[in-house]
Structure formats: structure tokens, C-alpha cells
Amino acid sequence: MAIIEVKQLTKVFGHDAVRALPLLEQGWSKEKIAREAKLTVGVNKAEFSIEEGEIFVVMGLSGSGKSTLVRLLNRLIEPTGGQVLFKGKDVVQMNPEQLREFRRKNIGMVFQKFALFPHRSVLANAEYGLEVQGVEKSKRTRLAMEALELVGLKGWEHHRPDQLSGGMQQRVGLARGLANDPDILLMDEAFSALDPLIRKDMQQELLELQARVKKTIVFITHDLDEALRIGDRIALMKDGVIVQIGSPEEILIQPANKYVERFVEDVDLSKVLTAAHVMRQPEMIRPERGPRVALQLMRDSGVSSLYVADNEMKLQGVITAENAAQALKENRSILEVMQREIPRVRPDTLLNDLFEMMSETHLPVAVVDEGDKLKGIVIKGAVLSALAGNAVPEGGLGS
Ligand SMILES: Nc1ncnc2c1ncn2[C@@H]1O[C@H](COP(=O)(O)OP(=O)(O)OP(=O)(O)O)[C@@H](O)[C@H]1O
Numbered sequence: 001m002a003i004i005e006v007k008q009l010t011k012v013f014g015h016d017a018v019r020a021l022p023l024l025e026q027g028w029s030k031e032k033i034a035r036e037a038k039l040t041v042g043v044n045k046a047e048f049s050i051e052e053g054e055i056f057v058v059m060g061l062s063g064s065g066k067s068t069l070v071r072l073l074n075r076l077i078e079p080t081g082g083q084v085l086f087k088g089k090d091v092v093q094m095n096p097e098q099l100r101e102f103r104r105k106n107i108g109m110v111f112q113k114f115a116l117f118p119h120r121s122v123l124a125n126a127e128y129g130l131e132v133q134g135v136e137k138s139k140r141t142r143l144a145m146e147a148l149e150l151v152g153l154k155g156w157e158h159h160r161p162d163q164l165s166g167g168m169q170q171r172v173g174l175a176r177g178l179a180n181d182p183d184i185l186l187m188d189e190a191f192s193a194l195d196p197l198i199r200k201d202m203q204q205e206l207l208e209l210q211a212r213v214k215k216t217i218v219f220i221t222h223d224l225d226e227a228l229r230i231g232d233r234i235a236l237m238k239d240g241v242i243v244q245i246g247s248p249e250e251i252l253i254q255p256a257n258k259y260v261e262r263f264v265e266d267v268d269l270s271k272v273l274t275a276a277h278v279m280r281q282p283e284m285i286r287p288e289r290g291p292r293v294a295l296q297l298m299r300d301s302g303v304s305s306l307y308v309a310d311n312e313m314k315l316q317g318v319i320t321a322e323n324a325a326q327a328l329k330e331n332r333s334i335l336e337v338m339q340r341e342i343p344r345v346r347p348d349t350l351l352n353d354l355f356e357m358m359s360e361t362h363l364p365v366a367v368v369d370e371g372d373k374l375k376g377i378v379i380k381g382a383v384l385s386a387l388a389g390n391a392v393p394e395g396g397l398g399s
């Protein structure tokens, strides 16, 4: 179920900003509105929904509207137009009391540069959000301690932030965002100030944390690598407009326009895409069928080999047209003549590794799960095509 649904959400900065709404409606660009109406478009009619438990990444160049968009979700910035539905209820229509309640119960926020108070203890920093919400002392200490434990900082609660490494400081910020046990965590460039290696660790930790606590996370970054690593879906922004929303694979393989293309052009696809992305449905046959059926199936579907799999989809082997013809002549079964040695990979095998393997075989590579069940096959052309940045031809974007 969608936890957040955003409709025509718009923010324009400047005097009497609603003037811009009809102009946006007419299709005026951000640049034209700035020039002729002296107004700044922050977000232009954003429209998307976020599923419960999803990590939704907002990406884009500096000034594209990422921070504005995220702050509109909890009305740290007041929208000029549009709706933000939280579980169906419009946040934009909430009165001050309802809005306070919404922020207190449902939303947590983590900022760049940690925003920690240097003279407060780690614990007092983690408590900060609860404190401004007026939560009484013993309760907020308990909640903050739980959050610190969640991010692996148990034992550090009485230290000061400057006694902690950058990664640990960021975790204090994370604990603060998590302390009120929110449904949604908003993270604005939360990892951008970290060293690259620590940053990677934090991304990994966030994924692990997310798997445990199942929060919905809206994560802003201008780093494509980071977006690809942690995003379930990515929204790419330009000049206040969301130009594409999709899974990391969709953004990479099917960029909506030149802007997105330029964003992703330096990505080494072979290290991002996997067998699951390029595999297609194999033509199959059950082992108990005869060679005559095999030949007929090959003719019908225009292929020269069939994958033999039992009724549980467990892969047995491959039978070629020659094998089948031979079986027919010698009155033997498919199982007797098929080839059992087939190159196999798991769905998450990177194209980089797949490619090496394919140079050593003329057969397509079978994609199987842990139980050796056939999930698909990969032919060399599909790998080459995907690496060249083309849309995956058929049965692509498999899972
Ligand atoms: N308070 C404000 N008053 C006027 N204009 C603003 C204000 N805040 C943001 N803007 C403008 O809105 C647009 C979007 O800014 P925003 O801060 O959302 O971008 P961003 O994508 O978060 O950029 P960055 O990556 O640099 O953080 C920019 O043109 C910016 O100048």
C-alpha cells in the first residue's frame, strides 16, 4: 500500500507565489518564470507515490529541488499547490495541532553534516527531537537509548560527538531521526559529508537497518552510485521537475531522456546489471516427452535447442536438434541423448562475470536458483546489447 501519495505538489518561492501556478500550467519553464515573473520554482507539479517499506531515492543536480521536495512532505516548507497524502490523509490540509502530531508520530528526519550539538552528550543529541516535542525525560531517554542501540552506539551515550568518528556521528543523527519510531524517515544528503569508505559502510548499515525495522525511507542524494546501491526506486529531478521515476535498472537501461542518459552514462553497467536483468524465457521440454515432440517444438518456436526441466522446473539438461534427430533414429529417449553439462549461474551474477564465462561456451547460460530451478537463459547478444546501454530486448528486467 502507498504510504505517501503526492499529487501535483508544487513549491514556488517569492512574493505572491501562487501567480506562478497558472504559468506552470501553461508550461512555462523555471527559467522563464524566474525571468518574467521574478519567482523561483522549487518543485514543479511532482506526482508519485511511495510504498510502505520502500527506500525511495530523490536524485538530481544541485538546485534541482530535492531538499524542497522532501521538506514539502512534512511541511517544513509550505506547498504552493498540490497534495501530500499520508495514508490517505492530506498533510497540506492539516491544522497546526494535527501537523504537530503527524511530525511527532510519523516522521523522522536526518540531515547532512549531522546537525549535532557539540556540548551535549550523544544521548542528549539523540533525545533532541523528542525533547522539542515535549516528551517527558524518562521516556525520551528510554526511546533514545533504544535508537542508539539500533544504530550500534550502545556504550557511547555519555561521550560527546567530537569524541566520535564521522561515521559514528552520522549514526547519532540517524538515532535522533529514529528515536520517535517514525513510519517514514527523511534523509537529506545524510551521508554526503562522509569519507567514501565510511560512506559505503553507512549505506550498507542503512540497508541492514531497514531490513530490520522496515521503515519507509526517502533518501536524497546527488550521488548516482549511492542511489543505485540503496534505492528501491529512484526519482530523478531537473529544474524542479521529476523527469523519471523507476527502479535502478530502469533508470540505467531505459533512461527517459537525454538528461537522464547523461546522468548515467559513466556507470559501468557490467558491474551493476545481473543475469536476472538480461535473461529471457527459455524454450523448454519435459524429460518424458519423445524426440519427435522435441523436433516439432523446435520448429514451431524457431530454436535449435530446448531446455529439459522436470515438472518442478529443475534443470536436467539441453537437447539440440542433432541430439533429437539422433534419438529418433536410434529410438532413444531425450534423457539419454541430452547434454547434461550446461553452464549455470545464479540470478544475481554480474554481467561482468557472466561475460567471461560466455566467452568459453557456445551455449546460452542457464540461470538457476539455489534449488537448481531454471529461471531463464542468457544469450550472448542480450549481454552485449545491455552493456552497450540498449534496452533489454525480451523478457528483460526479469525481476
Ligand atoms: N528559501 C528559499 N527561497 C528562495 N528560493 C529557494 C529557497 N530554497 C530553495 N530555493 C530555490 O529552489 C530551487 C531548489 O532548491 P533545493 O534546495 O531544493 O535544491 P537541491 O536539489 O536540494 O540542491 P542541493 O543539491 O544544492 O542541496 C533552487 O533554485 C533554489 O535556489
Ligand SMILES: [Mg+2]
Pocket: 066, 067, 068
Ligand atoms: Mg538540498
